[in-house]
Each structure stands twice: as structure tokens, then as C-alpha cells.
Amino acid sequence: MQMVEIIRRKRDGETLPKAVWQYLIDGVVRGEIPDYQVSAFLMAIYFQGMNAEETVYLTEAMWHSGEVLDLSSIPGIKVDKHSTGGVGDKTTLIALPLAAACGVPIAKMSGRGLGHTGGTIDKLEAIPGFQTTLSKNDFLKQVREIGLAVVGQSEGLVPADKALYALRDVTATVESIPLIASSIMSKKLASGADAIVLDVKVGRGAFMPTLERARALAQAMIAIGERVGRKVHVLLTDMDEPLGRDVGNANEVKEAIEVLSGGGDKRLVDLTVAVAARMVLAAGGAGSDEEAREKVLTCRENGSALLKFEALIRAQGGDIRVIREPERFLPAARYEEEIRAERDGWVKAIDARLVGEAAMLSGAGRETKAKAIDLAAGIHLERLRGERVRAGEVLARLFAGSRPIPQVAVERLAEAFTIGDRAQDEKPLIYDIIDASSP
Known part of the structure; x- marks a missing residue:
């Protein structure tokens, strides 16, 4: 085959056969x-663009371009969960123990954060001693024994995606929906799960800015799943504002523990319960959404989900004292700045992207993959959208552990808040939940 001819054919809108991909x-x-x-x-x-058939061909070729994990030694329907990334998105830390406590076997490979969005592996590494690298045998053994393991993505998994993404990133082609769908699904398929629950974020803090594009991505991934024999469930969720009150690695672990302990912000609780319920449904652990939700809520209320998170930490070498005393055993901040309201009113909006950028500038995130992060850095939102505030009251606090907080981070966080004259109507958190049976 001649690459020049392949380029020309796609340039002219032709459909390419499987052999070409x-x-x-x-x-x-x-x-x-x-x-x-x-x-x-x-x-x-x-x-x-690419049609549905081409998208499947590309996904299959990428999926088998490197190591493929075999989870057949783990009994039951294995379910994976993936988020397209957001600000304050500690969903994985909460939803996985919730689902695992309901009996869902979960062998999870996660990534690190980049830019204004955080990564699950960085958050788990805020727990002293937690090992995010396990041998394949230990990884599988842990899932068989406690039903849950979370590690960093193997370097041998889908090498084609790493090569293509590096070029997409510098050629302004990241936003292509077929390429995004193939990238996500090839990694999920290579991870070996039988069913996949995807949380596709929409809004200012997400890379899908509109519901229309998010829905198109969801449908593309569901179609891939159908073609390769995997159940795919997609939640379309809001990311115009941060999720929960905390952003940053140690901060988000603390908030996750709070939710698993029965507390926490309502929006964060609602989303994590919805994601975990879909995982239970996908695993065949319930016959309806309502039954799955009730099972998840029971596991949260009776403490079994928190115990599952503790078992995960213990199994991977982490200090389980963070469960009972997170403020004492998680990395502590040495520096703090406050953002105060300039007038009376109601919080009208909190721009998730600006909050994420402020957290990154304070040290909680990284602009390049090689950059080290400050595990104690982050943000706590004292006021959320729709809450009343008086002039001079604290809206948010910025934290850092390794160096003073730069003024640009403080300014970026202040810019994220919009104060209005009246209370705001509640905004939808979950726009839709779709799967292969959806119209």
C-alpha cells in the first residue's frame, strides 16, 4: 500500500476498508x-470524518496494537468505568468502592492528570504508601480476593493510541469524534472488561463543550461496543462547574472519604451513586435502575463501601489511617490564600475551567507529563452555585504544600466566580443516560 494514496482517498471522502486501517x-x-x-x-x-464501520476498524486495530489484558480468571461480569475528565472529578474514588461493595468485580487501569483536569492515579498517590504499580499476577489476584484493584495504565497497552494522540495534540485534530471514540474504546477494550460505563462530561471544564457533541461521542462509543460484543453505558453529565467542593489530589481523597462515610455534597453524591448503579446494572447485579440504585445506597449507608475503599488502600500498601483521620495523614498544605466576595448576592456561576487552571497554577496539576505535582495543592470551595454570600465572606481557599501560591492562581480563582442578585434555579447534573437500547 502507498500512504500517499491512502491520504488522498480519505481526503476525497472515501470509505477505507479494514486492511487499510x-x-x-x-x-x-x-x-x-x-x-x-x-x-x-x-x-x-x-x-x-469516518463512518461507523471505519471507526470500528480503527478501534480494533488500536486495541490489538499491544498488550491485551485477560480477565477470564476473575469470576463474574467485569465492569470498567471511565470519565472523559473534569475539575474536581473524584468520581472513580467513590463509584468504584460503591460498585465493588455491591459485588461488581473491577480491574481498573487509570491515568494521570494533564492540564486543568485531574487524574485518578495522582489522587491515589496522595495516600501515603499507596502503590499504583502491580505485577499482572498481583493485579488479577487482588481483584479475585477483594473485588477491586486500581493501577496506572500499562505502557504496553495500546501503543498506537500514544503515538496517534501525540500527533493529534500538535496538529489540532484532538476534537475529531471518531478519533476520540477509538482512543477511549481501544484502551477500555484492551483492559479486558466485559462491560464499560462511561461518564462523558459536558461544559466549560470538559473537552466536550456542547451536549450535541457529547451525545455524538456517546453514540459512537456505544456503536463500537455493539460491534465488538461489549455492553456500553454512557452518562452525559455537567462540567460547567466543579464537581463537589474540593479540587486537588489530597483534597479530593478527603472528599471521597467524606462521601463514602455518608456525607458530602449532594451533586457529587448523586453522580457517584448514578455511576455505581449503572456499573451494578451492567454486571447483572440488578434488574432495574431503581434496584441498582437502592443496592448502591445501602452499601453507602451500611459502611461496606467505605470498608471496600479501606481494603483497596490496605491491599496496595497505603496507610489506612487516612480513612479515619484524613487531615492528619494526607499531605498537608503549608500555604493558603483566600478569595472573598466583593458584594452581597448569590453565587450565579463557578467556571470549572478557571478553577481547574487555578488549581494547576497552585501546583495541583501539570502542564506537561514530565512535571511533578504538589499533592497538597488544591482548592476548597466554601460557596457553591446557588448559595448566598455576603460581602467579605470567603468564597474559596487555595492551598499549596511545596511553594507559595502564585498571584496569577489567586486571580484566576477569583475570576471563576460570578455573583448575581438572585438565587439560581437548580441546574441539571445528569443530562441523559444512554445505552444500546436507547432510542
Whole structure:
């Protein structure tokens, strides 16, 4: 095959057969196709798109481009969960213990944060001693024994995605829905799960800015799942404002423990319960949404979900004292700044992207993959959207552990708040939940 001819065919809007997609991915992984030709092909996809069949062909080629995890030694229907990323998104830390406490076996590979969004592995590493790297045998053994393991993504998993994403990132082709769908689904399929629950974020703090585009992505991933024999459930959820009151790694672990202990912000509780309930439903642990939700709520209320999180921490070498005394045993901040309201009113909006950027600037996130992060850095929101505030009252607090908080971070956080003259109507958190049976 000639790469120039393949580029031309996609540039002109042709549908490419399976053999072409396999040739492309094989060439990318082996380094046989120059970056400039792959980049040209990606741009052709961006403008011409891909049909459902092509998206499946690309996903299958990427899925099998490296190591594929075999979970067959774990009994039951294994369910994976993935979020497209957001600000204050500690959903995985809460939903996984909730679902595992209901009997769902979960073998989870997670990533690190980049830019204004956080990563589950960074959050877990805020727990002293927690090991995010396990051998394959230990990983599988842990899931068989306690029903839950969470590790960093294996370097051998889907090498094609790493190569393609590096080029998409520098060629303005990240936003292509077929490419996003193939990227996410190839990693989930290579991780070996039988069913997948996806939380697709929509809004200012997400990379899907509109509900229309988020729905298109969801439908593309569901279609891939149907073609390859995997159940895919998608929640379309709001990310115009941060999720919960805390942003940052140690902060979010503390808030996750609060929710698993029966407390926490209502929106955060509602979302994590909904995600966990879908995982229970996907695993065959309930016959309806309502039954699944009741099971999850019971596991939260009777303490079994918190015990499951404690078992996860213990199994992976972490200090379980963080469960009872998180303020004492999680990384502590040395520096603090306050954002105060300039007038009386109601919190009209909190811009998730600006909050995420402020957290990153304070040290909680990274602009490049090589950058170290400050596990104690982060933000606590004293006021949420719809809450009353008086002039001079604290809206939010910024924290850092390793260096003073830069003024630009303080300014960015202050800019995130909009104060209005009247109370705001409650905004939807979950726009829709869809799967292969949805109209």
C-alpha cells in the first residue's frame, strides 16, 4: 500500500476498508510511516470524518496494537468505568468502592492528570504508601480476593493510541469524534472488561463543550461496543462547574472519604451513586435502575463501601489511617490564600475551567507529563452555585504544600466566580443516560 494514496482517498471522502486501517496502525506502531504523513491523514479524518464501520476498524486495530489484558480468571461480569475528565472529578474514588461493595468485580487501569483536569492515579498517590504499580499476577489476584484493584495504565497497552494522540495534540485534530471514540474504546477494550460505563462530561471544564457533541461521542462509543460484543453505558453529565467542593489530589481523597462515610455534597453524591448503579446494572447485579440504585445506597449507608475503599488502600500498601483521620495523614498544605466576595448576592456561576487552571497554577496539576505535582495543592470551595454570600465572606481557599501560591492562581480563582442578585434555579447534573437500547 502507498500512504500517499491512502491520504488522498480519505481526503476525497472515501470509505477505507479494514486492511487499510490495520496497515496504518501497524506502520504507526513500528515507526514505518513518517509523522508528516500520519498528520496529513489525521487532518483528512478531521475534515471528512469516518463512518461507523471505519471507526470500528480503527478501534480494533488500536486495541490489538499491544498488550491485551485477560480477565477470564476473575469470576463474574467485569465492569470498567471511565470519565472523559473534569475539575474536581473524584468520581472513580467513590463509584468504584460503591460498585465493588455491591459485588461488581473491577480491574481498573487509570491515568494521570494533564492540564486543568485531574487524574485518578495522582489522587491515589496522595495516600501515603499507596502503590499504583502491580505485577499482572498481583493485579488479577487482588481483584479475585477483594473485588477491586486500581493501577496506572500499562505502557504496553495500546501503543498506537500514544503515538496517534501525540500527533493529534500538535496538529489540532484532538476534537475529531471518531478519533476520540477509538482512543477511549481501544484502551477500555484492551483492559479486558466485559462491560464499560462511561461518564462523558459536558461544559466549560470538559473537552466536550456542547451536549450535541457529547451525545455524538456517546453514540459512537456505544456503536463500537455493539460491534465488538461489549455492553456500553454512557452518562452525559455537567462540567460547567466543579464537581463537589474540593479540587486537588489530597483534597479530593478527603472528599471521597467524606462521601463514602455518608456525607458530602449532594451533586457529587448523586453522580457517584448514578455511576455505581449503572456499573451494578451492567454486571447483572440488578434488574432495574431503581434496584441498582437502592443496592448502591445501602452499601453507602451500611459502611461496606467505605470498608471496600479501606481494603483497596490496605491491599496496595497505603496507610489506612487516612480513612479515619484524613487531615492528619494526607499531605498537608503549608500555604493558603483566600478569595472573598466583593458584594452581597448569590453565587450565579463557578467556571470549572478557571478553577481547574487555578488549581494547576497552585501546583495541583501539570502542564506537561514530565512535571511533578504538589499533592497538597488544591482548592476548597466554601460557596457553591446557588448559595448566598455576603460581602467579605470567603468564597474559596487555595492551598499549596511545596511553594507559595502564585498571584496569577489567586486571580484566576477569583475570576471563576460570578455573583448575581438572585438565587439560581437548580441546574441539571445528569443530562441523559444512554445505552444500546436507547432510542
